[in-house]
Amino acid sequence: MNMIDIYNKLLETLGEQKWWPAKTPFEVVVGAILTQRTKWENVAKAIDELEKGDLLSPDALVNVNRNKLESLIKSTGFYKQKAERLQTVAQYFAKNDLPSLGENSTEVLRNELLALNGVGKETADSMLLYALNKPKFVIDAYTVRICKCLGISGGYDHLQEKFESALPKDVPLFKEFHALIVEYGKRYCNRKRCNECVLDVKKRA
DNA sequence: CACCAGGTTGACC
DNA sequence: GGTCAACATGGT
Structure with missing residues (x-):
């Protein structure tokens, strides 16, 4: 499953997150x-x-x-x-x-x-x-954890490069993808709960 | 009561 | 280079 497939699956399962929640x-x-x-x-x-x-x-x-x-x-x-x-x-x-x-x-x-x-x-x-609408992919604890489940290991820079090279430099896409990862992580892939495999999302929907 | 949450830093090897 | 405690409140 490539990055875009993962994105589409998360989007389809969780719905649009519309991050970042802020007025300015x-x-x-x-x-x-x-x-x-x-x-x-x-x-x-x-x-x-x-x-x-x-x-x-x-x-x-x-x-x-x-x-x-x-x-x-x-x-x-x-x-x-x-x-x-x-x-x-x-x-x-x-x-x-x-x-x-x-x-x-x-x-x-x-x-x-x-x-x-x-x-x-x-x-x-x-x-x-x-805030500045620059195409930088944000890596956080959930991203690292989920990537690990997907068999992608590595630190911040490595993972960021992985996402940025696999995706078009599209700011709205980067925003939504990171938001979806966090939401997915909160629900299914955190310290307490790791249902080993991420992106079996259909089962959980 | 123990553990965790959308990290960063400085100390120490 | 990497590892580790400190930082502190609020919720399970």
């Missing part, structure tokens, strides 16, 4: 930091708090009091380091306007994002794909 590109950036090692429901609460405080803009986030920020995002865990990371990326996006930032090449942007403390490969690629 900068909200994607904020969510990308907050969701590190954390369930999305807890992130949603924090984003809600930030929205109430009118803090979902780079300038507002840069200027907010650190302790206040920490208390608002407490539900996401690791709240002290995440507060610091949020202000770091907010500073970057305050200096570099989001829409016009997209004119730069994907690789240049990626390196700039990776240079920020708290932004690793997955977070950078999530921002590139879902």
Whole structure:
């Protein structure tokens, strides 16, 4: 089964996911930091708090009091380091306007994002794909686990190359595929449950 | 009570 | 190069 077949099967089984759940590109950036090692429901609460405080803009986030920020995002865990990371990326996006930032090449942007403390490969690629609409395939824990079941092993770079070379560089496709993988992983292929083989999806539908 | 969640970092080999 | 604990809350 090739990548496109896998995509179609997931889509057919799970339906469209329509990621990333955010109202603005900068909200994607904020969510990308907050969701590190954390369930999305807890992130949603924090984003809600930030929205109430009118803090979902780079300038507002840069200027907010650190302790206040920490208390608002407490539900996401690791709240002290995440507060610091949020202000770091907010500073970057305050200096570099989001829409016009997209004119730069994907690789240049990626390196700039990776240079920020708290932004690793997955977070950078999530921002590139879902906030800046760049064709970067996001690899996460579910992707690694599912690929392993499929007999595809390797680290982040290897898997990313595998997806990107097997698929057309289509941003909506990349967005939806990653979303489907996460949803599939949550339901059928996580720490507690690994029904050895992924993509027997018909049986489970 | 133990384990896990859409990672990243710095220390240590 | 790779491995490992730390980071911390909320849900099963």
